[in-house]
Amino acid sequence: MITFAIYHVPLPKETVKSSKVLHSFHRMNFDYDRMLDLTFRSAILFHPECRIVLLTSLQHQPEFSPEIADKVEIFRCEVNDTQPMTGRMWAELNYLREHDFTSHVVVLDGDMLINANLEDVFETDFDIALTYNEGKTKTDKKMPINGGLKLVHSHKREGAIRFVQRVYELCNSEHLAEYRTWWGDQYALIEAVGADDFWHRASDRIRVNDVNVQLLPCDVFNFSPQKKARGICKEWKDKKIIHFRGARKRYMSIYWNLYLDPHERDTFMRQIKRQGVRVFLSLRAVLGLR
Numbered sequence: 249m250i251t252f253a254i255y256h257v258p259l260p261k262e263t264v265k266s267s268k269v270l271h272s273f274h275r276m277n278f279d280y281d282r283m284l285d286l287t288f289r290s291a292i293l294f295h296p297e298c299r300i301v302l303l304t305s306l307q308h309q310p311e312f313s314p315e316i317a318d319k320v321e322i323f324r325c326e327v328n329d330t331q332p333m334t335g336r337m338w339a340e341l342n343y344l345r346e347h348d349f350t351s352h353v354v355v356l357d358g359d360m361l362i363n364a365n366l367e368d369v370f371e372t373d374f375d376i377a378l379t380y381n382e383g384k385t386k387t388d389k390k391m392p393i394n395g396g397l398k399l400v401h402s403h404k405r406e407g408a409i410r411f412v413q414r415v416y417e418l419c420n421s422e423h424l425a426e427y428r429t430w431w432g433d434q435y436a437l438i439e440a441v442g443a444d445d446f447w448h449r450a451s452d453r454i455r456v457n458d459v460n461v462q463l464l465p466c467d468v469f470n471f472s473p474q475k476k477a478r479g480i481c482k483e484w485k486d487k488k489i490i491h492f493r494g495a496r497k498r499y500m501s502i503y504w505n506l507y508l509d510p511h512e513r514d515t516f517m518r519q520i521k522r523q524g525v526r527v528f529l530s531l532r533a534v535l536g537l538r
């Protein structure tokens with residue numbers, strides 16, 4: 249079983265205005281509630297038994313579509329909404345501390361679509377898995393580990409919590425203070441793993457202070473299509489998770505409508521048919537027909 253947990257707290261206008269990055273996204277007027285809804289629905293599509301949890305502030309009153317409204321669990325904690333990166337790490341840390349660990353936990357961004365079943369990833373015995381990008385861009389060199397996805401193994405409570413606690417502390421430390429609204433978690437992640445250990449690793453399994461960190465390639469597990477519309481003109485069947493980072497957010501809903509919504513409808517029709525057969529069989533039994 250997997251629990252999918254997403255952090256989302258609406259940002260105060262002043263915080264958006266004061267950050268260059270946030271300002272450039274928010275000008276595009278993305279429908280964050282719709283995106284969040286689709287991330288959860290995509291998780292259910294490939295994991296019908298999963299739990300879905302929204303990590304949010306004490307005040308936020310989220311609204312979900314009828315498809316998932318009854319299923320979403322809300323986890324509240326006190327967060328500083330003017331510092332979204334530290335706020336998120338704080339909420340994730342608190343959630344892991346409270347989680348009963350009867351399931352694995354996938355902590356993910358609300359601009360992602362789950363595009364495959366992820367159970368087999370957990371056959372490897374890691375404490376926490378993170379996705380990396382070894383691209384040649386300056387950003388990839390500085391921040392090779394993406395902040396949008398963390399996978400925590402249900403057998404590995406202590407190690408995962410220790411690691412996330414360390415990332416939170418780094419994120420909140422003075423030398424990263426200027427990145428608390430954006431990038432902070434990614435700087436903290438590579439610092440927690442150790443940049444030297446990362447770039448000189450012998451395999452994708454790194455041991456950090458007794459914590460087993462599994463590295464997974466973004467190309468499969470946290471894939472970002474190219475920014476132009478061409479990026480979604482085909483279905484990415486071989487990608488496990490698709491991340492509509494930055495301006496790609498505008499294509500998330502279109503991708504869902506084109507490729508995942510038909511699956512959701514098929515699943516729904518199958519359920520109705522199965523229930524129909526059950527009703528028919530019980531009627532037949534009641535009436536004593538053969």
Ligand SMILES: [Mn+2]
Pocket residue numbers: 357358359396491492493494
């Ligand atoms: Mn994202």
